[in-house]
Amino acid sequence: EIVMTQSPATLSVSPGERATLSCRASQSFSTNLAWYQQKPGQAPRLLIYATSTRATGIPARFSGSGSGTEFTLTISSLQSDDFAVYYCQQYHNWPLTFGGGTKVEIK
Amino acid sequence: EVQLLESGGGLVQPGGSLRLSCAASGFTFSSYAMTWVRRAPGKGLEWISTINRGGNTYYAGSVKGRFTISRDDSKNTLYLRMDSLRAEDTAVYYCAKDSPTLHWFEAWGQGTLITVSS
Numbered sequence: 762e763i764v765m766t767q768s769p770a771t772l773s774v775s776p777g778e779r780a781t782l783s784c785r786a787s788q789s790f791s792t793n794l795a796w797y798q799q800k801p802g803q804a805p806r807l808l809i810y811a812t813s814t815r816a817t818g819i820p821a822r823f824s825g826s827g828s829g830t831e832f833t834l835t836i837s838s839l840q841s842d843d844f845a846v847y848y849c850q851q852y853h854n855w856p857l858t859f860g861g862g863t864k865v866e867i868k
Numbered sequence: 869e870v871q872l873l874e875s876g877g878g879l880v881q882p883g884g885s886l887r888l889s890c891a892a893s894g895f896t897f898s899s900y901a902m903t904w905v906r907r908a909p910g911k912g913l914e915w916i917s918t919i920n921r922g923g924n925t926y927y928a929g930s931v932k933g934r935f936t937i938s939r940d941d942s943k944n945t946l947y948l949r950m951d952s953l954r955a956e957d958t959a960v961y962y963c964a965k966d967s968p969t970l971h972w973f974e975a976w977g978q979g980t981l982i983t984v985s986s
Contacts, residue, residue, distance in 0.1 A: 762929075795972035797913070804962060804976035805905075805913065816974065848913050852971040856928050857903075857915040 763788045763851050767860035773868040780836040782863045784849035789829045793853040796825055796834045799862075800845045808847075809834065839865070870894040870975040872963050877980030884953050884984070890946040890963030890977055898941035901966035903973060904948050906959035916961070917948065918971060931957075953984045 764787040774780045784794070796809040807816040809825035812832060822837040836843055844867055849860040876888040890902070901920040907913050917937040918926045925937050936949040946963050960981050964973035 793970065797973075799907075799913075804978050805973070806976070807972065807974050810967065810972045810974075846912075850913075850915075850972065855926050857918070857926075857971055859905075859913040859915060862912040 762856055763790070763853060763858050765849055765851055765858050765860035767847075767849060767863050769863060770861070771864045771866060773866050774839050775868045776841060777838050778868075780839055780843075780865055782834040782836075782847055782865070784827075784832040784834070784860050786830045786832070786851060788853075790851065790853035791828060793851060794825075794827070794832050795850045795852065796823075797848045797850065798843075798845045799848065805848065836865075870965060872965060872975060872977035874961065874963055874977045874980040877961065877982050879983045879985065880953055881986050882954060882984055885949070885951045886953065886982060888948040888950070888961055888963075888980060888982075890948075892944045892946065892963075892965070895965065897939075897944040900968065901971065902939060902946045903964045903966055903971070904937060904946075904961060905964055905973070905976075906957075906961045907979075908956070908959040911959075914959075918966065919946070950982070953982075955984050958982060958984045 766785045792812040797805040799805040813825045846862045871893045873891045903918040904916040919937045934952045938947045960979040962979045963977045965975040
């Protein structure tokens with residue numbers, strides 16, 4: 762099983778600042794990684810797939826990068842709507858696995 | 869517009885059973901793999917099970933042998949039969965539509981809460 766580890770667990774950021782979220786895999790793979798955003802009481806929303814491809818309707822301030830075991834989600838300038846929990850997910854092999862999440866909170 | 873609507877949640881005693889349903893609309897249901905994901909209180913997302921277009925099924929180790937995923941393409945509905953429920957199965961259960969090619973999740977339902985408690 763590929764274990765996905767996200768860091769930090771909580772990230773305190775001021776609106777307008779840049780946020781960098783990390784996701785580390787216990788085994789190397791190419792690009793089979795997705796990112797999701799979840800707000801309280803809401804369903805998760807797909808942000809990024811194939812490591813760096815934004816899903817339909819996702820603003821350009823969200824970007825993904827990485828390969829191997831290190832992946833990154835960057836939010837270039839945080840908006841009030843971006844404060845949420847973010848999860849990475851590998852779909853390289855079974856079982857599919859999520860990281861534990863990074864909560865992005867207002868500083 | 870893709871819509872996924874879960875139902876069947878509620879309170880169940882340890883050792884009990886429950887069946888969740890997910891009614892899908894807005895896309896050709898039979899053409900997509902479908903997945904169940906859960907989020908336990910205070911925890912993160914956990915993949916539970918996927919069924920592909922051909923009916924092949926995949927399970928997380930935590931539920932294998934206790935949960936059964938199935939689909940009825942004539943009714944555009946996904947199911948999750950849950951047996952031998954444990955307190956640690958308490959969670960919000962989401963159904964999700966897989967991408968056309970690989971197993972990321974491009975649409976999600978709003979979820980249904982399962983509470984396992986005596």
